[in-house]
Amino acid sequence: MEDGVLKEGFLVKRGHIVHNWKVRWFILRQNTLLYYKLDGGQKVTPPRGQILLDGCAITCPCLEYENRPLLIKLKTRTSTEYFLEACSREERDAWAFEITGAIHAGQPGKVQQLHILRNSFKLPPHISLHRIVDKMHDGSTGIRPSPNMEQGSTYKKTFIGSSLVDWLISNSFAASRLEAVTLASVLMEENFLRPVGARSMEAIRSGDLAEQFVDDSTALYTFAESHKKKISAKEEISVSTVELSGRVVKQGYLAKQGHKRKNWKVRRFVLRKDPAFLHYYDPSKEENRPAGVKGNVQGNLFKVITKDDTHYYIQASSKAERAEWIEAIKKLT
Template identity: 50%
Template sequence: METKKNTTLREGFLVKRGHLVHNWKPRWFVLVPDKLLYYKYDGGKRDSCQRGKILLKDCEITSPFLDYENRPLVIKLRTKNGVDHFLEACSREERDDWAGDISAATEKLRGAEGVKGPDLQTATTTGPQLHDINLIKVLESMYDVHSGIKMGSHLDHGSLYSNCFSGSAVVDWLVFSQLALTRVEALTLASALQEESFLWPVGLKSVEALRTAGLTEHFMDDSTALYSFSDSLKKRGSVKAETSMSAVELSGKVIKRGYLLKQGHRRKNWKVRLFVLRSEPAYLHYYDPTKDDISPVGGFSLRACLVSSLGDNGVPSGVKGNIQGNLFKIITQEDTHYFIQAPTEQQKMDWIEAIRQHT
């Protein structure tokens, strides 16, 4: 799967929105100094035919881009011709790394022309300074039904909280709305909103952070720390904690996320899935990145699972098609066999090690 070009700066799976039909499809992206190339996957292999390219000269980058309610990890690229490209990463860390590397490449291209200026929207010099911000206006903007922060249901230690949002979502929204220039500034602004009781902690993690942290650092830029609007706002819905047995397996701490290829059980075809490894309880779930549904399409308990690396000498038994390289297998306690392919040998070993630690 790995490109042989020496100029490769970064490569991996991203989910791309189509131009004519606005569906989302996983593609293999390769970042080189002056462009971003992407390829289709077919049968667990990268298609040798290049599917498209995004020229980086004078390209504008927006990250985070929060217009898609169920896709908070999107990067928006606008080429010098005004064509928009929307790319979704598997995690906040991956999103920020891709955005940083693409921004660095565009900066280098600009520097070669002797022109200076930021490309990444999170580093722009436009926007208000923190001391000029009216907290009431910020709160009103956050609360707006159409353009405000999106509220939803979130799990925390087996309890399902409705009409709330994560700390990282607040920071993302403040940066995206240009109410803060950086994540550090957004964190300070969010802490100020919490100090005024405009935002309240919800769930164990954010409540504990408020109890133990310093006065200026108690708000958490964390996707697992939950917050809600103050009750005095008579918000759009009430925050309720509902314990659900089906929600328990999704309540564990996220240990690892990433795009992997999985062989289907019936048709035996290979598809890209977003895998999420959780602990306490230990589960491995997988999601269809082409769908907006936030529920997993499958998953299983890691209790008593066996995970093993498959050799690269020929097609292993149980694998359909000429699929070779970076394969591993998981056998569940119910004797269900899962065949999975990682993008690289190192990622395969990382996943095997992480899964073994929770079996």
């Protein structure tokens, strides 16, 4: 990494004039966030633009786009808004942490507070969010949405924050109310849950890195509709649910060479185990389904990376990242 660079990597950025989404290479320095256009999966100099961090406000998680739950919003001193999407919750939080640190570089107390927040409760690796949500939907033992009132308004099919915290503890998904609140925040950040009404929305708008979920009988939540959408028969054939049922062990942005035109495009790759598959997605599209499958990892691995690690069709953004991907894939073959 170059001198003075705090973090660098791929993020998906919303366009200012035409609100389309494009992958850009971002470099974070102490007072600026630079972004570059890509050619062949590599950054093109000079930078396409820069975001001045002095006086900037950061919102993470940003829930303004229902189908993009991994967003960071930056609002500059001049009120220009930037929407940036990461490839995973961990990567989004890492970017938010580093950017917030750069914004508050002159305030050691604030930076120390961020370190404490970052090192607080982590979701145990054996807990599957999909399993929790499936159990929440269970007709007999799950969470039953019902009409609830807040400030004189009635909201259908909602549940209160403290009820979900009680449920997570009683089903042994969390050992304490603090853990349950953190887990509920994660479910919301990953777009499984949605805040409803003024009380829960107010916590989201605060923009702090502290917990976003409210353990309270006045805060209302509901299931996010985007996870109930039916997929077409054509999509069902092209994407096997068995393929997508494995646990995610690694994900990130990588440049992939096209099969026919041999051009390079950045894709979000997801490596799953039990069963082992490597899928890739077009990050500029909103639908969260594979744009392609590199097949069962066991059978097609070396169509991606050669055995001697010299000739490959997928390009990582650094030698260290390439080594991490190779190591992760080798463990599944």
